[in-house]
Amino acid sequence: MPQKIKEDIFFIGIRDWDRRLFDELIPLPDGTSYNAYLVKGSEKIALIDTVDPTKKEALINQLKTLNLSELDFVISQHAEQDHSGVLPEVLNLYPKAKLVTNKKCQSLLMDLLLIPKDRFLIIEDGQRLSLGNKTLRFIFTPWVHWPETLCTYLEENKILFSCDFFGSHYATSKLFANEKEVYFPAKRYYAEIMMPFRKNIKRNLEKIEGFEIEMIAPSHGPIYFHPQFILDAYKQWVSDEVKNEVIIPYVSMHGSTEKMVNFFIDCLIQRGIGVKPFMLSKTDIGELAMAMVDAATIVLAAPMVLAGPHPLAIHTAYLANALRPKAKFASFIGSYAWGGKLLETIKGILSNFKGEFLEPILARGYPKKADFENLERLADEVLSKHKEIGII
């Protein structure tokens, strides 16, 4: 059933309580929601985004419940199918409706969903669209997280419809966000989806700060009734500030690397450094991504397998490189028996990393006295680097 947000403004999103994987990659411990919104002006009616195609019927039913004789505009803020996937059906149902979006989104929608060109009404950055007593203003916010992304500001009610920006994969019966509940799902979402575009997010945050915002209505997760909380959280996440923390994603087949990792964890704790280990064969990669939002140092740990790093370490290095965390230091711990290309392979994958590589520690087989001494030395170096940048 549609839920009223304010007079003539409705949430007609769908909660996907049971979904456990997104993009065939991202774990969804809390499910998700696809939020569509309906805005009724005195003269025109606009739908903002649709839902994932798997929830097509549920959205159409919500629209039918509202008894609309016609829909004038369908705003598409993002071409990805979890928001655009039901556009073809909606446009069929309301043949007079114009699909309102920017040129980039038009081009993507034509290719992804085969929407004919004559259905579009193309808008420019900052343009207004009058619904009578309500006015929509479009704010282009590129790269949150695709090139075409835009937000819609409802001027009279000071509501920012932000699509994926500020979203969270969090299915909840609450329409409005409870700050404590939504903080970690929103941070996880930022880490997985937004972090690679940190610099763009920063620019877009500054851009929307020019608007007086009383409510943020994203396209995943609950609505922010007190948006300052999520704006402040985003400012912190996109800042260059890092925390006195070391993340250790690790894998070990026969216990040698694990022994080194456990010893290194103790060394760091003794030096007053926060540690977050992640055993790669078990970890939820969303948790790992979330830890990458603010850790100062990442130390990957893995043994040699078939002349290179263990494949799980390769996968993680690839992911970390793509997510572009703001870590300032990185290193490697591992074990081998006869040789191969371990460090070269990892460093080659981490091509986006612009920080400093600290001397890695490789043990031949099970770690021995000299290896433990080297791990102590690496912990000392991490300590002095964290002191150098003023986080201890």
Ligand SMILES: Cc1cc2nc3c(=O)[nH]c(=O)nc-3n(C[C@H](O)[C@H](O)[C@H](O)COP(=O)(O)O)c2cc1C
């Ligand atoms: C399937 C497999 C392949 C391996 N390939 C290599 C290799 O190419 N080069 C090498 O130096 N060691 C290789 N090793 C040996 C391991 O790197 C070595 O035993 C290491 O100490 C294992 O560390 P772990 O106890 O943390 O798993 C291989 C081991 C296994 C089980």
